[in-house]
Amino acid sequence: MDLYLDSASTDDWDRLMPTGMFTGITTNPLLASRAGLTYPQIDWTRMAQHAQSLGAQELHAQVYGAPETFLPWVETLMEAGEKAGIRTVVKVPLVERAIRQVPALKAAGCPILMTACYDAKQMLVASGLRADYIAPYFGRMLEAGLPAYDAMAQMLAVTKSPGNKTRVLIASLRDTDQLCRLAEMGHDCFTISAAVADMLLSDGMSETAVAQFEEATKGPQ
Template sequence: MLASNLTRTKFLVQQRHNMKLYLDTANTSEWDKLLPLGLFEGITTNPLLAHRAGLNYAEIDWHAMYARACDLGAKELHVQVYGDPNSYADWAKRIYEISHNVGIDAVIKVPLVEPALRIFPTIKALGGKTLLTACYDSKQALIAHALGADYLAPYLGRMRDQGLNDLEQLATMNKLTQSGPCSVLAASIRSAAHLVEIGLQGTDCATFSPNVVRELIIEDSSTSAWQEFENTIAALT
């Protein structure tokens, strides 16, 4: 019986899984509000998120951005290549140098399209962390595994919009990458409920917007209970 219980305990410990969380925005005012919560491993950005934050991606002061992220406690800042694929490696090298000087890890995001994939090995050879982004099909996990990417980012909400079974595809991606260095970083997450579904799949990481963060941390019943505690203390003093 004792041996059986020990075996079961060992199995349960092995099954425990901590999903790392990332904040998906280029809006630095949101960084200031949400990173101090201590929930996040880092920050993810791309040209579209920069545009939504009122930034011109090509003109961003990345040294200032990395310094700010570092000061707020982020361990990683994920940034995406852009423009002429032939310029990707030089841009990535500059980003890696900036992040090294600041003291935070840069993760270079490369879209899963042929012109970018041809440059990926050169970027990887620079020695920094890498991510393959805009993933829409579990077959692309084979690419991430073969190329040795550190992360693979499936766009789950957008997949669901297209009528795809995003969770089924995600489960396959998790299996295909589990024997290698690549972590699945779930993206395009539409709600806290969606985030829970992703976590139940055993996914390594997830990145989500400030709106989903607020949905995650604000629970009306918890707020009511807290207020009741405070009201009780106030009535006794």
């Protein structure tokens, strides 16, 4: 099982990465905006160093702007990862103008995550490109009335096909029930918000049990 923390907020990183349950961190321009950051001005060397210092093995960041600017930006991100000693993965949206840039990015040695996935058919694109990951937006799919669980089953089936190199990294999860149901299906790679991470880390009955254990250490009552 690989869990990623889906946040550009270093406060979230500082609070949750030390739990030790996350393989890495995923970010994008929307998450950066929510964290009060201006995406083109982010110092990726500093961000990569911060992530690595907290134990992250990977940092995923998304391309932006005109497609012809992707490669120079990706080279900056990869250099930041090399300096920090962390694997940097580039997120590329599943739209044609961005898809067409993937061969050049792969030729530059860049790990690729195809993102903004809403349909199982897009798994075939990612697999054909031999992308490292694909990120279906599960919660958004449900909210749009799409058959999200069926799509996740289809995508999981593709991962078992001969020659497939693409791993499904499910994003946009709203609660732990969704996470558990998808894990039951066989999925084992997720990126979750700080809010969902907090849901994973807390359980009222467990807290009650621990309180009883602590009370018992005081001796017979």
